[in-house]
Amino acid sequence: MLAVGLLALHVGLSDRILTFLRPQMRPYLVISGAVLAVVAVVVLLAEQRVASRAPVTTRGTDADHGGDEHRGHDHDHDHDRGHRASRAGWMLLLPMFVAVVVAPGTLGAWAADRQRGVMFAGTYDFDVGPFLQAHAIAGTVPEMRLIDFSTAAADEADRAQLAAVSVQLTGFINRSDADAEVPDEVMLDRFIVGCCVADAALLEVRLSGEIPMELESEQWVVVTVRFDPEASPLATDVRRGESPVARVESVRPIDPPNEPYEYLYG
Amino acid sequence: MSVATAIRTTSEPRPSRGRALLVGSIVTFVAGLPTFFNRTDLPALENWGTIHLALVLQALPFLVLGVVVSAVLSTFVAPGAMARVVPRTTIVAVPVAALAAAALPGCECSSVPVAGRLVSRGVPPAAALTFLLAAPAINPIVLIATSVAFPGRPEMVAARFVASFLAATVVGLLWSRRRDASTLRFRGHEHTGTPAERFTSTVTHDFVQAGGFLVMGAAIVATIQTVVAPTTLQRLGGQGVVAVVLLSLAAFAMSLCSEADAFVAAGMAQFSPTARLAFLVVGPMVDVKLVLMQAGSFGRDFAVRFAPLTFVCAVASASLVGWVML
Numbered sequence A: 001m002l003a004v005g006l007l008a009l010h011v012g013l014s015d016r017i018l019t020f021l022r023p024q025m026r027p028y029l030v031i032s033g034a035v036l037a038v039v040a041v042v043v044l045l046a047e048q049r050v051a052s053r054a055p056v057t058t059r060g061t062d063a064d065h066g067g068d069e070h071r072g073h074d075h076d077h078d079h080d081r082g083h084r085a086s087r088a089g090w091m092l093l094l095p096m097f098v099a100v101v102v103a104p105g106t107l108g109a110w111a112a113d114r115q116r117g118v119m120f121a122g123t124y125d126f127d128v129g130p131f132l133q134a135h136a137i138a139g140t141v142p143e144m145r146l147i148d149f150s151t152a153a154a155d156e157a158d159r160a161q162l163a164a165v166s167v168q169l170t171g172f173i174n175r176s177d178a179d180a181e182v183p184d185e186v187m188l189d190r191f192i193v194g195c196c197v198a199d200a201a202l203l204e205v206r207l208s209g210e211i212p213m214e215l216e217s218e219q220w221v222v223v224t225v226r227f228d229p230e231a232s233p234l235a236t237d238v239r240r241g242e243s244p245v246a247r248v249e250s251v252r253p254i255d256p257p258n259e260p261y262e263y264l265y266g
Numbered sequence B: 001m002s003v004a005t006a007i008r009t010t011s012e013p014r015p016s017r018g019r020a021l022l023v024g025s026i027v028t029f030v031a032g033l034p035t036f037f038n039r040t041d042l043p044a045l046e047n048w049g050t051i052h053l054a055l056v057l058q059a060l061p062f063l064v065l066g067v068v069v070s071a072v073l074s075t076f077v078a079p080g081a082m083a084r085v086v087p088r089t090t091i092v093a094v095p096v097a098a099l100a101a102a103a104l105p106g107c108e109c110s111s112v113p114v115a116g117r118l119v120s121r122g123v124p125p126a127a128a129l130t131f132l133l134a135a136p137a138i139n140p141i142v143l144i145a146t147s148v149a150f151p152g153r154p155e156m157v158a159a160r161f162v163a164s165f166l167a168a169t170v171v172g173l174l175w176s177r178r179r180d181a182s183t184l185r186f187r188g189h190e191h192t193g194t195p196a197e198r199f200t201s202t203v204t205h206d207f208v209q210a211g212g213f214l215v216m217g218a219a220i221v222a223t224i225q226t227v228v229a230p231t232t233l234q235r236l237g238g239q240g241v242v243a244v245v246l247l248s249l250a251a252f253a254m255s256l257c258s259e260a261d262a263f264v265a266a267g268m269a270q271f272s273p274t275a276r277l278a279f280l281v282v283g284p285m286v287d288v289k290l291v292l293m294q295a296g297s298f299g300r301d302f303a304v305r306f307a308p309l310t311f312v313c314a315v316a317s318a319s320l321v322g323w324v325m326l
Helices: A002-013 A023-053 A060-065 A070-074 A079-102 A109-115 A128-138 A146-154 A159-163 B002-010 B017-040 B042-076 B090-102 B108-120 B125-138 B140-149 B154-176 B195-227 B231-236 B240-254 B261-266 B273-285 B288-298 B300-325
Strands: A166-175 A186-193 A201-208 A220-227 A245-253
Touching: A002 A023, A002 A079, A002 B042, A023 B042, A023 B195, A079 B042, A079 B195, A109 A166, A109 A186, A109 A201, A109 B042, A128 A146, A128 A159, A146 A159, A146 A166, A146 A186, A146 A201, A146 A220, A159 A220, A166 A201, A201 A220, B042 B108, B042 B195, B090 B125, B090 B154, B108 B125, B108 B195, B108 B288, B125 B140, B125 B154, B125 B273, B140 B154, B140 B261, B154 B273, B154 B300, B195 B240, B195 B288, B231 B240, B240 B261, B240 B273, B240 B300, B261 B273, B273 B300, B288 B300
Parallel strands: A201 A245
Antiparallel strands: A166 A186, A166 A220, A186 A201, A220 A245
């Protein structure tokens, strides 16, 4: 339990949380990690006191188990229960094992390839008009989230406005394999997360035009693109898994961002 | 694999050989995954690890909340005391429990330990189980998330509320008619000592118990999500009853958090509204993660009987409500 608490604290206090959860979860994760760690320490200390006062002779094997917090209060319960609980409790070590041995990273091109065809196609509410207007007044190149871009691109009324300007998108490059149906297609991918990455959905823009060959899959980039309405599907086709097309004007490689996903809720 | 051997050595005084075998095989299976994937597909393993950790970390705050509430009940409410405040007849207590559940903005992971503790404090099991089912499905946060995911479709939110409420109530009432209904025992036990000691040992015990099963559930869900291609559902498609059953099974296997499932359902535009409603009603009530946690808190025999009943009631309720309202 102490270990789980510490893992939660470690993940919660570092940016690794952004690999797994949406940022709003951070305070809750930190608090729960702290609660677990404190309670675990209190229980362990209490056990030490009990153990030093009356050495437990009947449960010799438990000494080998290290930090199993069940040792302490087993003395006033039937052994059966304590053992059943602690056996399930050992499973708690698995996340630690996974974190250290597997060291999982953010979802990337592999996950994207598997999700192609089930792209996010919800009825997300986004009105591109006012957004672009604000940038036109300020004279800046609009930076758009992929979710906003895709939504506007699929909307019959919004797509003309979107096609009228160049916009900046952030995501990672995903090249199709040489033996794919259409070889050398280049996608700009990013996942959108509702609650945690278990519900992540793929956002994808098909890039046309010149993309330097040295940009490999999973290289994060900021691209300036112009939406291509002729080649892009409307909402009905998006539901069949087709993604919008954009002509690349410039590409700038960047380091992987702190927040690798887009988020559905604020 | 050190984790696996550690488990085996601790299980030497087998009170129940079957359970040890089950846990052992799951652990071996999970521990074996890395070796399997290392040889075949490294990204798959990484994907599995990411989803596994995400599920555990996401559930952790809710589980801790549930455990702490449970420990507070355990420390400050005498056993059986709740029997006095709960309506005496089951037929009233069950719907009341469902409504009370609407006020707890928790996820499914917090409601398991809380419901268990309610039973030990004198709440009729049927009412506690209704609470367990209703809490994650119809609380305000989930309903707001649903309305965000389905803009301009308030009937979806209403249908979700009605169908979940109906299913939770029906399951509660059916369960109360079982002959062994009152024998349900929460596998947490009473601790002695000062209030502070009672509090910490209850937190510890409940957390280790439910948490261990949560980790197992997360491992299984991550495996399903990694092995089954996300496009499978799209390919299978289906209409009418087939679609309803398909999405219900998907909800069971995917074990999404009830705050996030609405937006996944919103994306499944090729399925009928009723099928998507079934996805939203089944998911929070019965899924892989939840069944394992229930097995941990109430025993495997309970989970084996309770899960199918819940599944059938949830699907039936969603179909009925979807047919009437959508």
